[in-house]
Structure formats: C-alpha cells, structure tokens
Amino acid sequence: MADVASTSQGPTDMDIDHDPESQIEKLEKFSKEAARAFFEEYGLISHQISSYNDFVEHGIQELFDSLGEFNVEPGYDPSKKGDSAWKHATISFGKVKLERPTFWNTKGDVPEMVKMTPRHARLQNMTYSAPLMAEMKIQVYTHEGSDKGKTGPSSSGKVSHQGGDKGKTGSSSSSGKVWCSDKGKTGSSSSGKETYMGRKIIDEETKEIMIGRIPVMVRSVLCWLNTHDKGDCLFDSGGYFLIKGMEKTFIAQEQRCLTRIWLTNIPSWNVGYVTEFKRSRVYCKLAEAGKGEGFNGGRFITVSFLYAIFPIWILFFALGVTSDKEVLTVIGIEDLDASLVNIILATIKEAGEQCEDFRNVAKAREYVDQLVKSSKFPPTEPFDEYVDKYLFKGIEGMRDKALFLGYMVKCLLLGFLGKRKCDNKDDFRNKRLDRAGELIARELRAHIWHAEKRMIKSMQRDLCGDRELRLDDLDHYWDSSIVTNGLNRAFSTGAWCHPYKRTERCSGIVANVRRTNPLQMMSDLRKSRQQVAYAGKAGDARYPNPSYWGKLCFLSTPDGENCGLVKNLSVTAIVSSKITSPMDHLVSIGMVKLNTVSLTDVNTNDKVFLNGDWVGICPDANEFVSNFRSLRRSKIINPQV
Incomplete structure (x- = not known):
C-alpha cells in the first residue's frame, strides 16, 4: 500500500529532494543570499x-x-x-x-x-x-x-491702528482692516475711559x-x-x-517610551501620561481619604495637571461631562465591586468638599482655572487654550480628552483590582533609542x-x-x-x-x-x-531582560560600573525611524475615528492607539488586524508600523 500511495503521488514526490546534503546546501545558499540582501539594503x-x-x-x-x-x-x-x-x-x-x-x-x-x-x-x-x-x-x-470711544470704525470704514496678537482682533467694516490690541495693556484714563495699546x-x-x-x-x-x-x-x-x-x-541612549501611559504601584498606585515636557505630564493617583461621615478612611482619585492637584471628578465636569452616570460611562467600568464603589463615592465626596456645585460645568472650569493659575508655574493662556495645549496634546477636542482621561482612570482601577499588570520599565518594548x-x-x-x-x-x-x-x-x-x-x-x-x-x-x-x-x-x-541616576544603585537595570532576545547582545558589555548598562545591538537589529501618520489607511480598513463615536459604542468596541494617542475604535478587531497586515506586507503601510 505504501508503494501504491507513493506511485499515485509521483509528480509531487519527484519535486522533493530527500538528500540531506543537498537540503543543507540549499539552506546555506538561501541564508547567504538573505544575509547579503539585508546588509546591502540596511547595513x-x-x-x-x-x-x-x-x-x-x-x-x-x-x-x-x-x-x-x-x-x-x-x-x-x-x-x-x-x-x-x-x-x-x-x-x-x-x-x-x-x-x-x-x-x-x-x-x-x-x-x-x-x-x-x-x-x-x-x-x-x-x-x-x-x-x-x-x-x-x-x-x-x-x-x-x-x-x-475712538477705536471703532470711522465713517470712512477704516480703522486707525494696526498690528496685534492673534485672537485679539476687533470688528472692522467692509474695508477688511482690523484694529488689534495687546492683552494686558488696558487701563483707565483720567476721564474714566478705557485705554487700549x-x-x-x-x-x-x-x-x-x-x-x-x-x-x-x-x-x-x-x-x-x-x-x-x-x-x-x-x-x-x-x-x-x-x-x-x-x-x-x-x-544610542535608551529612554523610557514617552508615547504611552505608565501604571505603577510604587510608592503608591499611580498612572501617568509622561511626555518630554513637564508641563504636559498628567498623573492620576489613588490618595488616602480622611475619615468622615459614612466613610472610614479609604482612597479617592486625584489628578495632577499643570502642577495643580485636585479630585479627578472636577476635571471631568470641567471638560464638559454633565452627570455622574456619564462619567462612569466615560471610564467604562462595567462590573463595580464594593472597593471600586467606595473609591468613586470617596472621590465624589472629596470633589464636593473642595468645590461646591462642581457638577456645574462653569463652576468646575472656574475652580480648575483658579487652581492652575495659582500654581508654581501658571500658564498665561485662558482655560480652553492651555487645556488644548498641555492636556493630551495629540488628542483634539474636549470630549476626546475626557475619554482618554477616563481610559487612564480605568487602567488605574483595573491595576488596583489586580486585573492589569504594572508596566515594567526594564522591558525593552517599553523603551526608545x-x-x-x-x-x-x-x-x-x-x-x-x-x-x-x-x-x-x-x-x-x-x-x-x-x-x-x-x-x-x-x-x-x-x-x-x-x-x-x-x-x-x-x-x-x-x-x-x-x-x-x-x-x-x-x-x-x-x-x-x-x-x-x-x-x-x-x-x-x-x-x-x-542612563541611570547612580550607577552603583542601578538595581534590575543591569540584569538581562527576556525582551532583549533578538534585539540586544547583552553579553558584550564592559566591566566595572557600566556593566549591564552599555550593550550592543544585535547584528540584524533595525532601529525604526520617523514616518508619516497612516491615519487615512487605518480609516480605510475599518477604523472609526473617536470624535464620531457615541459613548455607548466606545466601551463595546476595541480601541486603536497610534503613538500612544487614542484615535479610534474598530468593531471587528480580527478583520482590522488582517487588513492591516495585508497593507503592510504590500508596502502600502510602512513595514515598521
């Protein structure tokens, strides 16, 4: 029967070479050609x-x-x-x-x-x-x-003064000329009229x-x-x-990846959006709540924004959220156990003690603006401008910023419950060169x-x-x-x-x-x-991490204080470079942009992040990934994405 089977599949078996020596020769030839092609293209x-x-x-x-x-x-x-x-x-x-x-x-x-x-x-x-x-x-x-009284349009339709900063233009007539004034240079003259510069x-x-x-x-x-x-x-x-x-x-300097959020539990539970500039960093932290009526201590969630620290519930309402139920929808926690309920109630209680009627959007914005303007390095811009500039700069719109803030809170709560691991700073996937x-x-x-x-x-x-x-x-x-x-x-x-x-x-x-x-x-x-703060107390930074496999040759390291800190890239390691954003291609393969999604659909679909910023959702994750891989393998999307 074996002979009959091999006879029936004769044409296929004739193409297969069972000689071990010839297979080794073909493998060596392929390896040499692949290595030569790699070094000719990349070096x-x-x-x-x-x-x-x-x-x-x-x-x-x-x-x-x-x-x-x-x-x-x-x-x-x-x-x-x-x-x-x-x-x-x-x-x-x-x-x-x-x-x-x-x-x-x-x-x-x-x-x-x-x-x-x-x-x-x-x-x-x-x-x-x-x-x-x-x-x-x-x-x-x-x-x-x-x-x-003299800065308005004259009878001829022209305005007397020129120049000025953006956003400080007055109304002009059909001539299209605008009189502008510098912010902060207004005062009162002796006649009681305001003077503009x-x-x-x-x-x-x-x-x-x-x-x-x-x-x-x-x-x-x-x-x-x-x-x-x-x-x-x-x-x-x-x-x-x-x-x-x-x-x-x-x-090449190994730096912590600055385009993602970081969850840590040392010295306390903390989730941070870390950027290169300190003013743009945002931290959410579980702080200890004081003993009060109905609560026996416990924890509540605070946010650190522009060197001002306050309960995070106030910032949600300052960003345009209108009710506690909507805040919970933005955070996206489906199953609330007793510990999470206590944390949320303590956060709401602390927000009410610090800012009365914080559910009023105008009152919440005024309270946040007052805290930020009285901080160590206050911004000169108004509320909307510095929120757009410093709070999640890569995300546009108050609503999308509130959704990303809710995602940070969700990561913090899931980590506190033990359903999400803390981020490992020594993992090479969490580093950039x-x-x-x-x-x-x-x-x-x-x-x-x-x-x-x-x-x-x-x-x-x-x-x-x-x-x-x-x-x-x-x-x-x-x-x-x-x-x-x-x-x-x-x-x-x-x-x-x-x-x-x-x-x-x-x-x-x-x-x-x-x-x-x-x-x-x-x-x-x-x-x-x-780079470490002190080479003598580097801790786990000196020890090889499993994520080094295929990327770093950690065996070729010097002796002395730099042992384990200075490493070599592996022979075929490629460092990715900056490329253009593939946002249009992501939309074409099934992604829905975040600013067009309703709150009910946000938490029922998979999230899509681009360089650490939440840009959209995809209803069918398997189809989205397969389409993405096909575009990448056909070189429509850069292979390094």
Missing part, C-alpha cells in the same frame, strides 16, 4: 545615518519652528528714552538650510572657498562641519494708546544670517563622499563625526537659547533713546560662535544636555571610534546605553 550603521539624515531634512526646520517668536523689550531707563516713544522688537525664524562642508583656502594669492572632505579634517585637525543658515525676521514697533510698526526686515556650524556625519546626505564614486577609504562605512581631527560617534538626530537637536536647542539671550541684550542697547537698530547687519547681534563652539565642546568633552533637566549635563553619550580592527569599530557604532 550595520543605517540607524546612525538615517537618524542624522532625518534631522537634516526635517528635524532642524521643526526645531526652529518650535522656537516661535520672542520679544525684545527696551531697558526702560528714563535717562535713555529720548524724545520718541519706547521701541520694542519681535524676532522670529523662517526657512532654515544647511550647506555642504567648505573652508577657505588662503594658500594662493586670492582666498577661495573649496570643498572640505573628511580627509582634510583628519590631516589638518579640523572639524568636519557645515554652515547653518536661517531667515530671521525682525519687527520694530511702538505702542500707541487710544480711548475706547496698539502696535505701530516702525521698521521691518527679513535677512538670512549664519546661525553657526553643525558637525556633519560622514556618508550622510551633507557629506561630499555621498556624491562621489570613490571615498577616502573603500571600507569606510561612515556613521561618525570628525571633531578637531578626532573620530567621534554617538552611543535616542540616536544622532534627537541628540544633536537637544544640544542645538540649548545653544540657540543661549545665543537668543545674548542677542536680546545687545539689541536692548540700540532700542533705548534715539539710536537705530542695525537691521542691515543682523549678524552684528547674533553670535554664531556660541552654537559652533558649544557643539564642538559637547562633542569633545562628552557632556551633553539632559533630556529633561535643563541645568544638568549627562555623560556617556559621545565616544571615540576605535580603529584596532573593523569589528571593534562596528561595535562602537552599534552601542546603546541606559
């Missing part, structure tokens, strides 16, 4: 070069756009005022561009600008850097006062200036070797910098702030009295050596800006490239480091 140091290229193409423009506009006020010294009114100035940056590395050749009779290659920087102990140019726009203006622009200038020189990574898009067929060395793969002739490279682009942007931002302060001080001297600003020579005010020397000093010493604390520096970010052999050089370019 061993693609994470260094891709991060720097992204910083050059997108990150540096985003950095200058985030700086916004800064004001220059006069010295207000009465002896230097002169005959005219006090002059003010505003400065903002526009388009930014990085040029290729060049240097002045002064050997001939006439100095000329020539290309700088890495070979020149090595032989002459120079820094392989490129000039950073940016458009700077400056406006010089004075304040003009007028009575309230408007801007009268005296002069305006936009000019391109040199910000400084930025170190260039070898083999990046700015490097001359990227355009030549032949480089300095055939086997030089780049990925490092040349600072005063020395080869420097970045060690800061590479060359993020690290240079962090250091560059600090030196730009320093140069801005110097510029404001030097401009204040020319704003006083009858002196004029040198608008035709803005380089006179901007000291480009602050940025150039600051970056060179950071690379040389290895002391880098702290990711959160502006006044502190951290070490172990920059290392020398060792050239004993090619493997040692590649090892230096693929290192990662975990």
Whole structure:
C-alpha cells in the first residue's frame, strides 16, 4: 500500500529532494543570499545615518519652528528714552538650510572657498562641519494708546491702528482692516475711559544670517563622499563625526517610551501620561481619604495637571461631562465591586468638599482655572487654550480628552483590582533609542537659547533713546560662535544636555571610534546605553531582560560600573525611524475615528492607539488586524508600523 500511495503521488514526490546534503546546501545558499540582501539594503550603521539624515531634512526646520517668536523689550531707563516713544522688537525664524562642508583656502594669492572632505579634517585637525543658515525676521514697533470711544470704525470704514496678537482682533467694516490690541495693556484714563495699546510698526526686515556650524556625519546626505564614486577609504562605512581631527560617534541612549501611559504601584498606585515636557505630564493617583461621615478612611482619585492637584471628578465636569452616570460611562467600568464603589463615592465626596456645585460645568472650569493659575508655574493662556495645549496634546477636542482621561482612570482601577499588570520599565518594548538626530537637536536647542539671550541684550542697547537698530547687519547681534563652539565642546568633552533637566549635563553619550580592527569599530557604532541616576544603585537595570532576545547582545558589555548598562545591538537589529501618520489607511480598513463615536459604542468596541494617542475604535478587531497586515506586507503601510 505504501508503494501504491507513493506511485499515485509521483509528480509531487519527484519535486522533493530527500538528500540531506543537498537540503543543507540549499539552506546555506538561501541564508547567504538573505544575509547579503539585508546588509546591502540596511547595513550595520543605517540607524546612525538615517537618524542624522532625518534631522537634516526635517528635524532642524521643526526645531526652529518650535522656537516661535520672542520679544525684545527696551531697558526702560528714563535717562535713555529720548524724545520718541519706547521701541520694542519681535524676532522670529523662517526657512532654515544647511550647506555642504567648505573652508577657505588662503594658500594662493586670492582666498577661495573649496570643498572640505573628511580627509582634510583628519590631516589638518579640523572639524568636519557645515554652515547653518536661517531667515530671521525682525519687527520694530511702538505702542500707541487710544480711548475706547475712538477705536471703532470711522465713517470712512477704516480703522486707525494696526498690528496685534492673534485672537485679539476687533470688528472692522467692509474695508477688511482690523484694529488689534495687546492683552494686558488696558487701563483707565483720567476721564474714566478705557485705554487700549496698539502696535505701530516702525521698521521691518527679513535677512538670512549664519546661525553657526553643525558637525556633519560622514556618508550622510551633507557629506561630499555621498556624491562621489570613490571615498577616502573603500571600507569606510561612515556613521561618525570628525571633531578637531578626532573620530567621534554617538552611543544610542535608551529612554523610557514617552508615547504611552505608565501604571505603577510604587510608592503608591499611580498612572501617568509622561511626555518630554513637564508641563504636559498628567498623573492620576489613588490618595488616602480622611475619615468622615459614612466613610472610614479609604482612597479617592486625584489628578495632577499643570502642577495643580485636585479630585479627578472636577476635571471631568470641567471638560464638559454633565452627570455622574456619564462619567462612569466615560471610564467604562462595567462590573463595580464594593472597593471600586467606595473609591468613586470617596472621590465624589472629596470633589464636593473642595468645590461646591462642581457638577456645574462653569463652576468646575472656574475652580480648575483658579487652581492652575495659582500654581508654581501658571500658564498665561485662558482655560480652553492651555487645556488644548498641555492636556493630551495629540488628542483634539474636549470630549476626546475626557475619554482618554477616563481610559487612564480605568487602567488605574483595573491595576488596583489586580486585573492589569504594572508596566515594567526594564522591558525593552517599553523603551526608545535616542540616536544622532534627537541628540544633536537637544544640544542645538540649548545653544540657540543661549545665543537668543545674548542677542536680546545687545539689541536692548540700540532700542533705548534715539539710536537705530542695525537691521542691515543682523549678524552684528547674533553670535554664531556660541552654537559652533558649544557643539564642538559637547562633542569633545562628552557632556551633553539632559533630556529633561535643563541645568544638568549627562555623560556617556559621545565616544571615540576605535580603529584596532573593523569589528571593534562596528561595535562602537552599534552601542546603546541606559542612563541611570547612580550607577552603583542601578538595581534590575543591569540584569538581562527576556525582551532583549533578538534585539540586544547583552553579553558584550564592559566591566566595572557600566556593566549591564552599555550593550550592543544585535547584528540584524533595525532601529525604526520617523514616518508619516497612516491615519487615512487605518480609516480605510475599518477604523472609526473617536470624535464620531457615541459613548455607548466606545466601551463595546476595541480601541486603536497610534503613538500612544487614542484615535479610534474598530468593531471587528480580527478583520482590522488582517487588513492591516495585508497593507503592510504590500508596502502600502510602512513595514515598521
């Protein structure tokens, strides 16, 4: 019967090779071709070069756009005022561009600008850097006062004053001109009428200036070797910098993932929405309640927002929730046992004691605004603006923010009941790697702030009295050596800006490239480091975590205090880079956006999170995942998503 069966399936069996040696040869051939294809497409140091290229193409423009506009006020010294009114100035940056590395050749009779290659920087102990140019726009203006009765439209339909801040425009006639006033500059004149201060622009200038020189990574898009067929060395793969002739490279920094919520129970039950900026962090905590009528101690839920701490029930009503039942629907806890009921009742009781009639939306908003404005660092914006800016910045709309806040409370309560695990900070899935682009942007931002302060001080001297600003020579005010020397000093010493604390520096970010052999050089370019507060008390950070499998080679670690903290990426490990948001593709495969979903459907469907922000729901999770995988495998969605 076996012979009959093999005869009936003869054509299929003929295609199968049962020779073990030939199968091993085919497997070895396939492995070699797959490895060769992987290294040809990605290489061993693609994470260094891709991060720097992204910083050059997108990150540096985003950095200058985030700086916004800064004001220059006069010295207000009465002896230097002169005959005219006090002059003010505003400065903002526009388009930014990085040029290729060049240097002045002064050997001939006439100095000329020539290309700088890495070979020149090595032989002459120079820094392989490129000039950073940016458009700077400056406006010089004075304040003009007028009575309230004279600020309306005139009979001709024109308005007398110009300029102003966004959101402070008055109504104009058919001419379309609007009179604007600055916030906080209203007062009462001697006649009892209100006086408004408007801007009268005296002069305006936009000019391109040199910000400084930025170190260039070898083999990046700015490097001359990227355009030549032949480089300095055939086997030089780049990925490092040349600072005063020395080869420097970045060690990827392991940071806690900042695009998700964190649940911890030490020292107390706490769920936090942690971001890079402290003002945008939100924490929900189980606090101890005092003994009162009907309650024997217990716990209630508090929220920390913009350095103000208050019961979370008040914030729900400030965000537009209208009843306690709706709050419970937003949180989404179906089965309430006795412990949860006590926590919720204690929270409602504490909210009523701190704010009477907190179920009134206007009263809740007023109470939250009063607490926030009396905190340590109060915001200058009104309630709606700072809630939109600092409370879950990636989520738009009060309703969606309330839903995400309810999700945080649900995670906290489920963790307290033992139905959800606390997040492990040592798990590699909960970490992100800061590479060359993020690290240079962090250091560059600090030196730009320093140069801005110097510029404001030097401009204040020319704003006083009858002196004029040198608008035709803005380089006179901007000291480009602050940025150039600051970056060179950071690379040389290895002391880098702290990711959160502006006044502190951290070490172990920059290392020398060792050239004993090619493997040692590649090892230096693929290192990662975990920053801890004190290396002697690192705790579980030194021990290998099961999540390292396939991502890190934790065996190649140095001895001494850095043992277990400095690791190497595995040979085929790829660090993902920034990509465009696939929101449209998610909607096309079955996701429903959160702002279009009713409260009853929110808790009965599966949630969809994009970079830590709740963006929608999907009625059929299995179909959604299968469609998502098909789009990803067909490369419509980036494979790294």
